[in-house]
Amino acid sequence: MNITAVIPARYASTRFPGKALAEIGGKPMIQHVYERTVRASLVNNVIVATDDERICQVVTAFGGVCRMTRPDHETGTDRLAEVAEGLNADIIVNVQGDEPLIMPEMIDQAIQPFLDDPTLKMGTLKTRIRCLHDFLSPNVVKVVTDKADNALYFSRSPLPFFRDKWQNLKDDSFSSGKLRCYKHVGLYVYRRDFLIAFAGMAPTFLEISEKLEQLRVLENGVAIRVVGTEFESIGVDTPDDLVKARELFKNQQI
Numbered sequence: 001m002n003i004t005a006v007i008p009a010r011y012a013s014t015r016f017p018g019k020a021l022a023e024i025g026g027k028p029m030i031q032h033v034y035e036r037t038v039r040a041s042l043v044n045n046v047i048v049a050t051d052d053e054r055i056c057q058v059v060t061a062f063g064g065v066c067r068m069t070r071p072d073h074e075t076g077t078d079r080l081a082e083v084a085e086g087l088n089a090d091i092i093v094n095v096q097g098d099e100p101l102i103m104p105e106m107i108d109q110a111i112q113p114f115l116d117d118p119t120l121k122m123g124t125l126k127t128r129i130r131c132l133h134d135f136l137s138p139n140v141v142k143v144v145t146d147k148a149d150n151a152l153y154f155s156r157s158p159l160p161f162f163r164d165k166w167q168n169l170k171d172d173s174f175s176s177g178k179l180r181c182y183k184h185v186g187l188y189v190y191r192r193d194f195l196i197a198f199a200g201m202a203p204t205f206l207e208i209s210e211k212l213e214q215l216r217v218l219e220n221g222v223a224i225r226v227v228g229t230e231f232e233s234i235g236v237d238t239p240d241d242l243v244k245a246r247e248l249f250k251n252q253q254i
Helices: 029-038 053-061 076-085 104-116 132-136 171-175 192-199 205-210 214-219 239-251
Strands: 003-009 045-050 066-068 091-094 122-128 142-145 151-155 182-191 225-228
Touching: 003 029, 003 076, 029 045, 029 053, 029 104, 029 239, 045 053, 045 076, 053 066, 076 091, 076 192, 091 104, 091 192, 104 122, 104 182, 104 225, 122 214, 132 171, 142 182, 151 214, 182 192, 182 225, 205 214
Parallel strands: 003 045, 003 091, 045 066, 122 225
Antiparallel strands: 091 182, 122 182, 142 151
16 A cells, blocks of 8 residues: 655745744754654655745755645645645645644554555544643634544534533643543545545535534545544644744654
8 A cells, every 4th residue: 555645835824934944953844744754654655745946945955755736725635635646645644744743653643544444535633632721722623523433523612512510621620631622633644536536525614614624524424533642743833833843842842
């Protein structure tokens, strides 16, 4: 089975332009993502997909593989699908270009169910919420799953809603394990053919409402396998996030 990881990366980020090339520990962020993805044992090939020559030049300079894509893609999934159409791959892994501290083990954990179950079309990860701030934050996407670890729903709202405990929620409610709630980790695995089909689906009501692409999949009746991971990562969406990522890297906490 050919498993190819594709890292979508664009320069013109709304909240943080040029973040893919921001320096962390003497290397551009995109290089950290690439090198960690290469270390995943189940990945055969790694490609950066970008519409910006500056990013492509940097990737090529550190010995990575880069594919130029159209500049008019609205989402990273669309960019991923364009690259997938030209690949002879069975499985495509979408590793976010702004996750410089992603653990290679996380990538393998997300892939493994596809080796065990040939019917799976899409998968992702979840990790425990350990503080009240993350549970309440609309910037932290929550996920609930069924007993087979398939997604029931993703939301920016607190999920689930603890009707009888709402007024008494504290950090300890989550850190102690009393309440097992999960945040979504934005790493995706697709069967290649499904990825291309997904990119061609029209946006759906819940997707537009929550600004979460994965809801388009659920609204079309396709299961998403959600694997639990003990690892944490950090997405760099703002300059403040970059400061946190640099500090974590410096202290080798991730």
